[in-house]
Each structure stands twice: as C-alpha cells, then as structure tokens.
Amino acid sequence: SQKIEQNSEALNIQEGKTATLTCNYTNYSPAYLQWYRQDPGRGPVFLLLIRENEKEKRKERLKVTFDTTLKQSLFHITASQPADSATYLCALDNYGQNFVFGPGTRLSVLP
Amino acid sequence: EAGVAQSPRYKIIEKRQSVAFWCNPISGHATLYWYQQILGQGPKLLIQFQNNGVVDDSQLPKDRFSAERLKGVDSTLKIQPAKLEDSAVYLCASSPRGGSSNTGELFFGEGSRLTVL
Numbered sequence: 001s002q003k004i005e006q007n008s009e010a011l012n013i014q015e016g017k018t019a020t021l022t023c024n025y026t027n028y029s030p031a032y033l034q035w036y037r038q039d040p041g042r043g044p045v046f047l048l049l050i051r052e053n054e055k056e057k058r059k060e061r062l063k064v065t066f067d068t069t070l071k072q073s074l075f076h077i078t079a080s081q082p083a084d085s086a087t088y089l090c091a092l093d094n095y096g097q098n099f100v101f102g103p104g105t106r107l108s109v110l111p
Numbered sequence: 112e113a114g115v116a117q118s119p120r121y122k123i124i125e126k127r128q129s130v131a132f133w134c135n136p137i138s139g140h141a142t143l144y145w146y147q148q149i150l151g152q153g154p155k156l157l158i159q160f161q162n163n164g165v166v167d168d169s170q171l172p173k174d175r176f177s178a179e180r181l182k183g184v185d186s187t188l189k190i191q192p193a194k195l196e197d198s199a200v201y202l203c204a205s206s207p208r209g210g211s212s213n214t215g216e217l218f219f220g221e222g223s224r225l226t227v228l
Contacts, residue, residue, distance in 0.1 A: 004153075009151075034216065034217075036217075041221075041222075042221055042222075043115075043202050043204070043219030043220050043221050043222050044154065044202075044217070044219050045219070046216035046217065046218070049216065089153050089154070091217075097159070097166065097167060098144065098156055098159050098166075098167060099156075099217065100156070101146075101153035101154045101155070102153050103151075103152050103153045104152075104153050
C-alpha cells in the first residue's frame with residue numbers, strides 16, 4: 001500500500017544547530033516533492049519544491065534533497081532559530097494530478 | 112494580493128446535524144482543493160476542482176459530504192449528517208493551474224475547525 005512517513009512526530013533541537021527532517025515514501029513515484037510549514041491554527045505555507053532530477057535545492061537557510069532510489073527527501077534548516085518552531089509537512093506529487101501530504105514533523109527549537 | 116478566504120473559522124455542532132464551509136480562492140486560480148486535517152495528521156485531499164469541474168473526489172465520503180464550485184470561483188463543502196469522526200480542520204487551497212505537474216504551490220486558507228459533539 002502507499003505510505004508517506006516523516007521521521008519522528010516531534011523533534012527538539014538547540015538553537016543554532018541544524019535540524020534535519022526526513023520524508024520517506026512507499027509505492028509512490030513522485031516527479032515533484034514539496035515542503036510546507038504549518039503553524040498552530042494556520043494553514044500550511046509553501047517553502048520549497050524539488051524535482052526528481054534535482055539532487056538538492058536551497059533557499060536561504062533551507063536545503064532539500066531528493067533521492068528517488070532511497071525514496072527519501074531530507075529537509076535541513078541550518079542555524080535554527082526558535083522562530084523556526086513549527087510543523088513541517090512533505091507533499092508528494094500524485095501522478096501529476098495533485099499532492100499527497102505526509103503526517104508532518106513538529107519541530108521545536110530550544111533557546 | 113488577497114489570500115484564500117474561508118469561513119467560518121470555528122463551528123461546533125451536534126452529531127447528525129449539518130454544516131457548510133465556504134471558500135473563496137485567490138483570484139484567477141483555476142484549481143481549488145478541499146483537504147481534511149485531523150489533529151496530529153497531515154492534510155488529506157477530499158476533492159479537487161479544475162474551474163468548476165471535479166478532477167478528483169475519490170476520497171470524499173459521498174454519502175455525507177458534498178462540494179460544489181459555483182461558476183469556477185467560490186466553493187462550498189457540506190457535511191450532512193455529521194459524525195463524531197468528522198471533527199477536524201477543513202482546509203481550502205488554490206493554485207494557478209491544474210495538476211501537480213505544473214509544480215504549482217498550493218495556497219492555503221486558515222481553515223475551518225469543526226467540532227462534532
């Protein structure tokens with residue numbers, strides 16, 4: 001069956017460190033993968049998109065990798081700040097029609 | 112540019128009652144999505160419209176849920192009768208063009224939180 005897993009439900013890290021979140025999938029063949037940020041009581045906000053032929057994508061302190069062999073995407077936040085605390089969702093392209101979301105990882109950056 | 116508007120933000124109803132949610136997407140966005148997000152889970156697609164036609168409603172519980180998109184702009188999602196397990200946040204999203212192959216990001220509204228007692 002199709003499945004999307006995001007590492008742990010919650011991740012705590014110290015301010016200034018690099019946060020690494022994982023997104024693993026089974027029985028999907030996404031051509032694109034997106035990452036969103038969601039704050040409590042708000043809708044998700046788009047952060048980055050990476051294509052299957054791109055190994056890595058960067059935006060300011062954010063970096064995403066996409067390994068179609070491992071069926072995994074990694075999302076990194078460098079020099080993390082308490083303001084980065086939120087839930088991060090990965091979303092997979094569903095056969096070019098729409099996006100399917102993972103369960104999310106709640107990140108807490110401790111001062 | 113105005114974002115995706117949703118109302119109401121909060122709704123509390125008894126089971127077996129009905130409820131309707133409204134969504135106004137970003138002007139000019141052809142594709143509109145309704146997602147259900149249960150606490151602690153990721154959003155789950157209920158229905159996708161391209162203009163005023165349905166593209167995907169495979170996960171919409173059609174015995175109790177219905178949705179329409181009038182004139183390819185605003186959309187309403189209705190639940191009748193509601194069950195306890197329908198308690199969730201209902202998120203509306205829009206994107207400029209159809210399908211993920213356009214790599215279009217989704218623009219989400221703030222959501223409508225439903226509590227069924």
